[in-house]
Every structure is written in structure tokens, then in C-alpha cells.
Amino acid sequence: MADYEIFVLGDFVLQCGKTLRAAKLAFKTFGTLSPAKDNAIVYPTWYSGQHTENEWLIGPGKALDPDKYFIIIPNMFGNGLSSSPSNTPAPWNGPRFPNVTAYDNVRAQHRLVTEHFGIEKLVLVTGWSMGALQTYHWASMYPDMVPRILPFQGSAKCSRHNYVFLEGAKAALQADAAWAEGWYTSPPTRGLRAFGRVYAGWGLSQTFYRLEADLTHMGYASLEDFLIGFWEGLFYERDANNLLAMLWTWQHGDISANDTFKGDFKAALGAIRARAILMPASTDLYFPPEDNAIEAAAMPNAELRVIDTWWGHFAGGPGTSPDDIKVLDDALRELLASG
Structure with a gap:
């Protein structure tokens, strides 16, 4: 039996001008949504990963504690559970699957959060790698809804390198x-x-x-x-x-690539009002700390906090580095406790 649910989006028009027919968003939740619907956290998946590969950061006594918070893991388009080349019927199957942006992913996730769960404001959005890219999008696209973000080992825009x-x-x-x-x-x-x-x-x-x-x-x-x-x-x-x-989604990741910001990356970063802790890894070859330093300088309420580690990008990977996981968990706990 599947350990996830499906939110049916219907015909979902993408930024590329194509329609993802009968689009579906797979998701899994942990914990219980409070009666006031004020304890929700969104934790998107990463490149090639599915919700099960996010679960290592969730648990009783951890910062992402399901006894306290309602944690939603939406699966990214293309990961094999949400609408993907492998599960979309012809003629949009395989290599004909339309190009999907991070902006498209977060619009779909926003519908899940607001339409399916009736949530008007989140507690936090966090994510690793491409999950971090989606985290930046959430905060820039829906600033009134996102008071805190902690993107780790990721960036708001795919660098040329x-x-x-x-x-x-x-x-x-x-x-x-x-x-x-x-x-x-x-x-x-x-x-x-x-x-x-x-x-x-x-x-x-x-x-x-x-x-x-x-x-x-x-x-x-x-x-x-x-x-x-x-x-x-x-x-x-x-x-x-x-x-x-x-x-393709990763390569074209850019929080300013939409009709709101029209390519003005600094303006898109400036629109993020959330209290933010940006956590790159000191030795990450994909997302070096200097990229996040540029982003933090353009964000009104952001702190750059570099994890000193030799684990590279996998400092935030699925449970590979216990010391780095503790640093991350402590930062999440601190951010969640902040006003």
C-alpha cells in the first residue's frame, strides 16, 4: 500500500505555456493539524528524492516534531510519484513531458496547502538542495504566508557553474x-x-x-x-x-523568473520578509557559501550560517553526517522558537 496521498490538481497550466493534464501532487503528512491550523510546516523534496528520503529529519524530540507540528512533504513534479514523465499518459509521456519550473511546483504546493488543508499561514518552510530552491520560492511568492525559512545546501537561483x-x-x-x-x-x-x-x-x-x-x-x-x-x-x-x-527544473531554478519580478533577482530576494537562516555547507561544490552570502545581503531579515564540514553537499543529505544534522536540527529549533 502507498504511504502517501494524492492531491488532484486537474489541468494545470505551466509557465512554459503547456498544460499538465490531470496533474497530481503526491504528499505525505506527519502529525496533526491543529484546530486553528497554525502549526503547519512545508518540507519539499530534493533532486530525485521522494518523501521517504526526507523523513530522517522528522521525529519526536527533533525540531520537526510531529507531536507539535503538522509537517507536509510535497513530492516534486518529476520524481515518479507526483506527475512525472514515467506516470503521465501519452502524448505527454517520456521525453514529451512538459518543462516544469520550481515556480510551477510551489504554485501546486500552495494549492495543496490552502485548498486541501485550508491553511492560511505556515510556521516554516525548509528544504535541502532543490528543496531549498522551493523554500526560497515559497517565501518570495507568498511572503504574507511564510514567516520563517531555513533553506540548507541550496540557492535561490541555479548558478552558471x-x-x-x-x-x-x-x-x-x-x-x-x-x-x-x-x-x-x-x-x-x-x-x-x-x-x-x-x-x-x-x-x-x-x-x-x-x-x-x-x-x-x-x-x-x-x-x-x-x-x-x-x-x-x-x-x-x-x-x-x-x-x-x-x-531541467534545477537548471532553470530562479525565484525572479516569473511575471512578478521579471528577472530582477535582487527584487525577488528583497520580497522575502521571512526570518531566514541560510545554511550552506563550507565545502559544498554545488552551492558554495558565497552564493548564499549574495542572497543574504539582498534579504531584509536573513542570517548566513555556514556549516563547517567536510561532507560537502551531503552535509544535509539523508542522514549521512550526524554532527552536521545536529547543527541543522539546532538551527531549526532556534528558528521555530523565534517570534
Whole structure:
């Protein structure tokens, strides 16, 4: 049985000018919505991840405590549970799935929160990586609804350097002959494995590998064991078209790319009135702290708080670094306690 619910959006018009027919948004909740509907937190998913891979940050006694808060995890379009290339009927299936932006994702999530649950104001929005991108969108698009945000290891706009990294991962996947321009009849497994190996050099820091933390902290027998077991394994069973749909969303992430801000990135950041703690990792190769420093300077109520870590981007990954998770949990607890 599925451990999530479906919110039916109907025919959902996207920023690209195409309609996602019978669009659906998969979500899971933790805790109980209070009678006043004033205890809700939104915690979006990340690139390729599904709600189950967010659950490590939730639990009794943690900052995201379901005994106190009503926590909503909406699954991003393209992740295989919400509307995605792999589950959308023809003619919009596979590589014909329309381009979806983070703005589209957050508009859909806003409908879930307001129409399905009747919530008018949230307590917090938080998220890792592409979840952080959606967090920035929430605060910029709905400033009256979002009093606090904590985006971790992510940014409000995909940098040019980040875009280039993603081009390399995409090219590795599409080089598999089985890719067949997206009309594959069996998974392009060589491409998926290559995709994971490209990721391996970016998701963790140089210091992580220098310390051989794959052996000492993650229990792998050798570097090759780690590359296959962790990185190839992370993507091997994902759908290739789903990965590429979410990759497009990532590359085109920009909180100012909409009719409200018309590309004025500084104005979009300035519209965020929420109290914000921006938490990059000191060694993140995707989202270096200087990107968040630029964002914090343009936000009226933001603090830059860099996690000093050698875990790179995965300082905020699914439960990989206990020390960094404690730093994050403490910051969430502090932010939630603030007025």
C-alpha cells in the first residue's frame, strides 16, 4: 500500500505555456493539524528524492516534531510519484513531458496547502538542495504566508557553474545508446551508472575523499565499492526521463523568473520578509557559501550560517553526517522558537 496521498490538481497550466493534464501532487503528512491550523510546516523534496528520503529529519524530540507540528512533504513534479514523465499518459509521456519550473511546483504546493488543508499561514518552510530552491520560492511568492525559512545546501537561483555541472551529468546519461532520445524500451543502465559516477565527484568534498570517509564513516570496503554501491546505486533504479525532467527544473531554478519580478533577482530576494537562516555547507561544490552570502545581503531579515564540514553537499543529505544534522536540527529549533 502507498504511504502517501494524492492531491488532484486537474489541468494545470505551466509557465512554459503547456498544460499538465490531470496533474497530481503526491504528499505525505506527519502529525496533526491543529484546530486553528497554525502549526503547519512545508518540507519539499530534493533532486530525485521522494518523501521517504526526507523523513530522517522528522521525529519526536527533533525540531520537526510531529507531536507539535503538522509537517507536509510535497513530492516534486518529476520524481515518479507526483506527475512525472514515467506516470503521465501519452502524448505527454517520456521525453514529451512538459518543462516544469520550481515556480510551477510551489504554485501546486500552495494549492495543496490552502485548498486541501485550508491553511492560511505556515510556521516554516525548509528544504535541502532543490528543496531549498522551493523554500526560497515559497517565501518570495507568498511572503504574507511564510514567516520563517531555513533553506540548507541550496540557492535561490541555479548558478552558471552549477548549470555546467548538470550538463555533464546529463551528457553522461544520454550517451548510452539505449537512451534512444528518451524513447527507451529498457532502462539505459550504462547511462544511469555513468550519471552516478559524475555525481560522485561533486556531491562530496575533496576532504571527504582525502580522509577516506567512504571507508571509515560509510562502511564501504574500497573506493570502487563506494562508487558502485552508493553512487551508481543512488541513480540506477531511477527513471531516466524523470531525472532529466527534474534536472531541467534545477537548471532553470530562479525565484525572479516569473511575471512578478521579471528577472530582477535582487527584487525577488528583497520580497522575502521571512526570518531566514541560510545554511550552506563550507565545502559544498554545488552551492558554495558565497552564493548564499549574495542572497543574504539582498534579504531584509536573513542570517548566513555556514556549516563547517567536510561532507560537502551531503552535509544535509539523508542522514549521512550526524554532527552536521545536529547543527541543522539546532538551527531549526532556534528558528521555530523565534517570534
